[in-house]
Amino acid sequence: MSETDMRKTDVSDVDLADPVLSEGAEPSAADFETEPATASAEDVAELPGSASPEPAYATVRQPIRHDSAIKHVTGAAIYIDDIREPAGTLHLAPGWCPTYAKAKLGSVDLSEVKAAPGVVAVLTKDDVPGINDVSSAMGDDPMLADGEILFWGQVVFCVVATSRDAARRAARLARFEATPETPLITVEDALTADSHVLPEYRFGRGDVDKTLLNTQRRLSGSIAIGGQEHFYLEGQIAMAVPGEDGDMLVYSSTQHPSEVQHTVAKVLGLMEASVVVETRRMGGGFGGKESQANQWAALAALAAHVTGKPCKMRLDRDDDMIMTGKRHDEVATFDVGYDADGRILAVDLAFDSRCGYSADLSLGVNDRTMFHADNAYFYPVVDIVSRRLKTNTYSNTAFRGFGGPQGVIAAERIIDTIAITLGRDPLEVRKRNFYGPGRDVTPYGQTVEDNVLQDLVGKLETSCDYARRRQAVRTFNTRSRILKKGLALTPIKFGISFTLIHLNQAGALVHLYTDGSIHLNHGGTEMGQGLFLKVAQVVAEEFGVSVDQVKITATNTAKVPNTAPTAASSGSDLNGMAALIACREIKGRLVPFLAGEYGVQEDQIAFRDGKVIIGNEAVPLKEVAKKAYLNRIQLSSAGYYKTPKIHWNRDKAEGRPFYYYAYGAACSEVTIDTMTGEMRVDRVDILHDCGKSLNPAIDIGQIEGGFVQGMGWLTTEELVHDAQGRLRTHAPSTYKIPTCSDVPEDFRVELYESPEGNREESIFRSKAVGEPPLMLPASVFSAIVDALASIRPGMVPPLDAPATPEAIMKAVHAMRRGGA
Known part of the structure; x- marks a missing residue:
């Protein structure tokens, strides 16, 4: 199948392939220009705020190449480590205690550190002129440890030296005296100790307990949902350049320059107007640089303040993975009542979330898990509760989807469980539970006004030939003892807006x-x-x-x-x-x-x-x-x-937190080997709602990339901690992100254009595309469940995420034993 066939779009026959260069020719900027596509009559629409139709668009809605594409592939794109360093620039390395995840700090002997070659200064909490805190809001995230170690990898001091190598070597020479304490590592540890970083939160409607008691069909279950390392190509990095009157210029690889500005000013005791933060580009962020860039920028600025010289902090990959937060891992537990057709009557759903040692962005992340615990499905009676647990691990943070993916996986596990129990096609059960007329109010009280689920899923069901392939999978599994195939088509409904309203x-x-x-x-x-x-x-x-x-x-x-x-x-x-x-x-x-x-x-x-x-x-x-x-x-x-129209009262759990919803669906076909647990994704079909796409080429790239990243979260990316709380998967050798060979060879992406009347007045009637595609690979996970279910029909496979080969083999053995 050609690349063009695999990347379908509703823009008229635009070739997205790279131009062919003649042999021996050097590429020029002209070689990489994309010819503007001619907009069709249906592309003519009203601009937001316009009173009359505009002519066909020449620039928006066209598949124009990324502005830095040439620079990316030729190495000319300037990242912070590429900025020419001012004369005398010093380099930083974090110092930490590699022994404990929780301990009371006694003395820290830094004499050998200070005496090491090239060392100019060693920073501790006592060098902070302002407030020793780099949290977003809660004031519970010390930049440098203050009397106690709260997780394995917490920064205790920072070395400033003439070279990065000298700083890193010196940082290892510290001697710690500490009194160890028993760390809380897992969700179960925190629940046993009743350890919470934030109060629990719940919302819903109706009397769930009474409804569940009165339903003839009822099931319960749980799923452990793993975390995920951001694994951006460019690690955490910042460079601070001191100016006159105490001013500070900070180059930071951050998704939130204003928060870095605020944090640096707070740590240095300056007015925010004295701090300028600049970000030209990041080599990936995925949420890992929304709040957690604060610490490294503030340390660079503190070093520049103390030494009077430009200072750069660039984390080593291992240190980055050890010291920075991930996607929240959670355990979702559910109790569901439903009827003979698989239609849900009541849902009691609880999320236990490992937040880590500080709150960071856990309030918003876990709220959004709850907001998306319905995914595309109407729950007539529902109670959703989230417990935000404090552990002695890195502070979990934002990750693409911001908690939404965990809620979606829980919703899809509920649907799969009902379908397998009833012996029904899971897609049939999904469609029966979709939001629709008279069934259009979410558990948090927002009416779903722009619903395109039935049409979008129906189109994908037809285009991907779902019915025929479903029968082919059944036939294959009947004839094959070792290899088993699975097929699943899952939807997504994702709310667009910050639920912290003032951020919009x-x-x-x-x-x-x-x-x-x-x-x-x-x-x-x-x-x-x-x-x-x-x-x-x-x-x-x-x-x-x-x-x-x-x-x-x-x-x-x-x-x-x-x-x-x-x-x-x-x-x-x-x-x-x-x-x-x-x-x-x-x-x-x-x-x-x-x-x-x-x-x-x-x-x-x-x-x-x-x-x-x-x-x-x-x-x-x-x-x-x-x-x-x-x-x-x-x-x-x-x-x-x-953003207009949005409002949200968290205390009363009422309002309209989202301006609109973005929709999509994916059909995935997989093959698993029941002798080894290995899994292959054979084919993926995606239909995703971008409204009137601002740039179809960019949006298709986002959909493809988001899908593969989400597929990695659900299948290969496993975070492993030992009993002492040490992260053992902190390098590419032990933490497995998807590679090119994991990308489905048959990968079809199309853009769905929702009806004009179903779209709010967003920018040129487009829809957001960054996060929703990451939840489409729920179809891969459900397809693996489908394949496992064929081993023993009627039994729900006990599969947790990620579905690594080990997890698949564990489920295979359980299925063959009948759950014993």
Whole structure:
């Protein structure tokens, strides 16, 4: 199957393959340009906020290549470790006690550390002029250990040396005196000790206990859901450069520059206005750099403050994996009542979540687990509770999906359990429980107004030939004793917005220069996902120019202040709208001026093809900008946007936390070897709802990447701790992310376009795409369950996530023993 066939899109016949270079030719920028696709009549729609239809779009909705694609593949993209270091730059390495996960600190002998070659300073909590805390909000996350060790890998001191090698060697020379205590490592440890990092939280409706007692069919079960290491290509890194009057410039690989600014100011005892944080790009983030970049940036800034010299902190990969948080691992337990057709009547669902030693972002993450514990299914009577447990492990944090994937897996396990118990096709049971008319209110009280589940799933069911393949799988399993196949089609309904309502805001700064070029800056950060390009497409479309006339600049807290993190799949929605508003403010000054200058009506002025159409004249944008400047028309604007309609009262568990939902579905076919536990994904079909995609090429890439990352979480990526709380899987040799050979050879992706009336006025009617695809590989996990279920029909396979070969073999043995 060709690459084009495997990456289908509803944009008309656009070849997304790389251009072919002639033998021996050197690639130039022109070789990598993508020809703009011609928009069809159906692409003509109203712009958000417009009163009349616009002509076909030239830039948005086109599959334009990532703005840094050439730089990525040629090594020219500048990451923090590529920035030319100022003369005299010093390097940092964290010092920690490799013996204990929990202990009272006595003395720490740093004499050999300080005497080591190249060492300039050794930082401890006593060197902090401000507050020794790098938490997002709770004040419970010390930058440097203060009298106790709370997890294996906690930073106790930091070495500042003339080279990174010297700093790392010196950091190993410390001698610790400590009194060990018994650490809490697992969910079970924390439950036994009644150890909570945050109070439990619950919401629901109806009398669950009474309904369950009165249902004729009832089942219960549980699933352990593993955590996940972010494994970004670029590890945690920051460089701090001191300025005059105590000012500090910090280059940080962070998804939240404003929070790093706040944290550095807090640690150094400075005004936030004295700290500037800049982020041009990250080599991946996935949530691991939303809050946990704080510590490393603050340490670099503290070192720069103490030494008066530029200082860089770059974590070694092992240290990064040991010291930073992961996706929350959880145990979901459920009690469900249902009818003879598999329709759910009541759900009692509990999540026990290992949060680690501090709260970090666990409140929001675990709330979102609860928000997505229904996935695409209506629960008439429901009670959902989340217990947020404190353990002596790294502090778990944001990860792509932000808790939603754990809720989705629990929902899909419930559906699979019902289907296997009844002997029904799981897809049939899924469709019976979909949200629909009269069954459209979530457990948290939001009405599902934009539901496309039936249509989207129906289209995928037909296009992937589900019915025929279901029968083929049954036939194969009847004839094959060792190899077993599984097939599953699972949906996703994912809410788009930060559930912490005040984060749903963004700013953008747009300058139009007199040569017609445009400077763009906004609060979003680029981590490879194509956000900068999408926002540039919005700006280019508004001014009617090509994207190469829009200069994308690094995110900088001195340009756009008080920004939200680039997270919750909201980067394009928020920053795109803020940039759009800034553009329209500039055009709102230009249009009346031009109407007066040229004696035309304002509605006779349009921006397209690099020119401004004024009546019957086509004037280059640069001439218009120059004329406006000479007439003292402001050509700069700071746009601001806040998401409308949303509100959420957490105490009362009521409101509308999400602006809209993104939908999708995936059908996965797998083969497992019951002699070894090995598993292969044979084919994947995806249909995903991006609304009117801002950039189909970027969105398809996000869907493919998100799917593979989620597949890794559910099948190969296993975090293992020993009884002392030490993470044993802290390197690529022991922690297995998916490789190229794990990607399904038959991988088909199509974009679904939801009906116009089913979309809110998001940026150019597009929908978020960053996180929802990560939950589509629930279909892979359910397909493995389906394959295992064929061993003993009617028995639910006791499979936890991730479904590693060992986990599959354990389930195989249990199935063959009949659960004994």
